[in-house]
Amino acid sequence: QSALTQPPSASGSPGQSVTISCTGTSSDVGGYNYVSWYQRYPGKAPKLMIFEVSKRPSGVPDRFSGSKSGNTASLTVSGLQAEDEAHYYCGSYAGINNPFVFGAGTEVTVL
Amino acid sequence: ELQLVESGGGLVQPGGSLRLSCAASGFTFSNYFMHWVRQVPGKGLVWVARIKIDGSGIRYADSVRGRFTISRDNAKNTLYLQMNSLRDDDTAVYYCTRDGAFTLDLWGQGTMVTVSS
Numbered sequence: 049q050s051a052l053t054q055p056p057s058a059s060g061s062p063g064q065s066v067t068i069s070c071t072g073t074s075s076d077v078g079g080y081n082y083v084s085w086y087q088r089y090p091g092k093a094p095k096l097m098i099f100e101v102s103k104r105p106s107g108v109p110d111r112f113s114g115s116k117s118g119n120t121a122s123l124t125v126s127g128l129q130a131e132d133e134a135h136y137y138c139g140s141y142a143g144i145n146n147p148f149v150f151g152a153g154t155e156v157t158v159l
Numbered sequence: 160e161l162q163l164v165e166s167g168g169g170l171v172q173p174g175g176s177l178r179l180s181c182a183a184s185g186f187t188f189s190n191y192f193m194h195w196v197r198q199v200p201g202k203g204l205v206w207v208a209r210i211k212i213d214g215s216g217i218r219y220a221d222s223v224r225g226r227f228t229i230s231r232d233n234a235k236n237t238l239y240l241q242m243n244s245l246r247d248d249d250t251a252v253y254y255c256t257r258d259g260a261f262t263l264d265l266w267g268q269g270t271m272v273t274v275s276s
Contacts (some may be wrong), residue, residue, distance in 0.1 A: 080261070081276065082261040086266075091268070092268060093163070093206075093266045096262065096263070096264045096265070096266075099262040100261075102237070109238060114239070137204055139204070139262075141261040141262075144218070145218065146220065147194070147206060147209055148196070150196075150204035150205065150206070153204075
């Protein structure tokens with residue numbers, strides 16, 4: 049069982065928005081503003097899409113946005129495109145003894 | 160191009176050993192903390208180990224402490240994970256990742272480790 053809870057799947061039609069939740073505890077998501085989101089295509093390296101809750105690395109489209117409320121973080125993909133079909137994982141800093149915890153991933157399908 | 164490339168995975172019997180390597184390129188390897196993260200197929204990501212810039216500050220997940228050893232060679236831009244006393248539940252894809260200050264900002268494609276008799 050993963051430390052962070054994500055829905056196993058989410059879907060939307062092209063142009064629509066999809067939001068993925070990521071629920072942790074006050075020891076991880078709720079305790080630090082260091083939530084990150086990763087996109088992974090099969091057989092490829094995970095790619096950082098969001099860091100520090102809502103910041104986008106250079107090159108990531110602004111269709112991707114992140115937020116947090118309490119112990120739950122969210123990733124929203126607006127204006128869905130076919131290329132957004134992938135697995136998305138959330139992660140959070142969780143302190144010096146067990147630095148990072150992750151979710152089990154959400155498979156996003158573009159209908 | 161920023162890149163991390165893992166190697167060394169494979170099939171090993173329970174109780175056996177493997178050493179994973181991760182070759183870094185496109186950035187100054189010696190400036191970054193590095194981590195290993197693993198994923199059982201179909202399951203979530205799990206943090207395994209961390210090493211600081213100079214090889215100090217090593218930390219392990221409880222599940223691997225005493226069996227796995229993380230190390231690095233900054234002259235060779237390479238991260239290692241020595242895995243001993245392997246168990247069935249160590250079967251996973253192992254990822255090498257770069258620490259971008261409380262965020263793992265660069266990942267390799269992973270190397271598959273299968274522990275089975």
